[in-house]
Amino acid sequence: MYLLIMGAPGAGKGTQAKLISEKYNIPHISSGDIFRQEIKEQSKEGKLAQEYISQGKLVPDDLTISIISKRLQKEDCNHGFLLDGFPRTIKQAQDLDILLAKLKIKLTLVLNLVVNPERIVNRLSQRRVCLKCGATYNLKTNPPKKAGICDKCGEAIVLREDDKEETVKTRLDVYQTQTKPLVKYYNEQKILINIDGDLGIKDTFKEIVKILGDVNGNN
Ligand code: AMP
Numbered sequence: 001m002y003l004l005i006m007g008a009p010g011a012g013k014g015t016q017a018k019l020i021s022e023k024y025n026i027p028h029i030s031s032g033d034i035f036r037q038e039i040k041e042q043s044k045e046g047k048l049a050q051e052y053i054s055q056g057k058l059v060p061d062d063l064t065i066s067i068i069s070k071r072l073q074k075e076d077c078n079h080g081f082l083l084d085g086f087p088r089t090i091k092q093a094q095d096l097d098i099l100l101a102k103l104k105i106k107l108t109l110v111l112n113l114v115v116n117p118e119r120i121v122n123r124l125s126q127r128r129v130c131l132k133c134g135a136t137y138n139l140k141t142n143p144p145k146k147a148g149i150c151d152k153c154g155e156a157i158v159l160r161e162d163d164k165e166e167t168v169k170t171r172l173d174v175y176q177t178q179t180k181p182l183v184k185y186y187n188e189q190k191i192l193i194n195i196d197g198d199l200g201i202k203d204t205f206k207e208i209v210k211i212l213g214d215v216n217g218n219n
Helices: 013-024 031-040 044-054 061-072 090-102 117-126 165-179 181-188 201-216
Strands: 002-007 028-030 081-084 109-114 127-130 136-138 192-196
Touching: 002 013, 002 181, 013 028, 013 081, 013 109, 013 201, 028 031, 028 061, 031 044, 031 061, 031 081, 044 061, 061 090, 090 181, 109 181, 109 201, 117 127, 117 165, 165 181, 181 192, 192 201
Parallel strands: 002 081, 002 109, 028 081, 109 192
Antiparallel strands: 127 136
């Protein structure tokens, strides 16, 4: 299965993507995670991306497409993948179509997580992430077992720099103007399916499994 998951910031893309990736054994390719790793390593790409990310803006298309293109050509993507956070602009989607045609791959499905906009800011302010292993938590709905510590690797969990209130507003504006048009783009390709992202982690995942089970011919 070649999947893409999209939705506004804070819709729960990353959380659902991790669950899908584990259940269906396909690599979870998150452009945000790749950028955060590059920033940690202070690579040339990371330093460039950091400027945009810290302001809640999109990293320029060329740089983003180049890192994703490299990633999709790795061997583990031969039998499927789940893209999370990419594409985020029409230009990225068009370039992805060109790349996939070259690789002789067709997207199976685009999962669009739909959430109540009023809840988003609140969700993001409660989100905590582990910068070591990428695990994410919500202090209210999905807290770690021990306060402030990642269940998976024992590192301290933190509020992402770009989850601070002032940056979240820019990210939501960017989503509305640059990313939301992708809903129409994939609707026209007849591969988009809306998922209710307000059901809670477990029930939203159940919905997704139902849909992917149909695509896969089993659950
Ligand atoms: P995420 O973890 O998906 O919320 O991404 C965090 C930040 O990384 C975004 O707010 C952008 O600044 C940047 N980013 C991630 N994916 C993309 C993309 N496809 N295009 C441009 N910027 C991106």
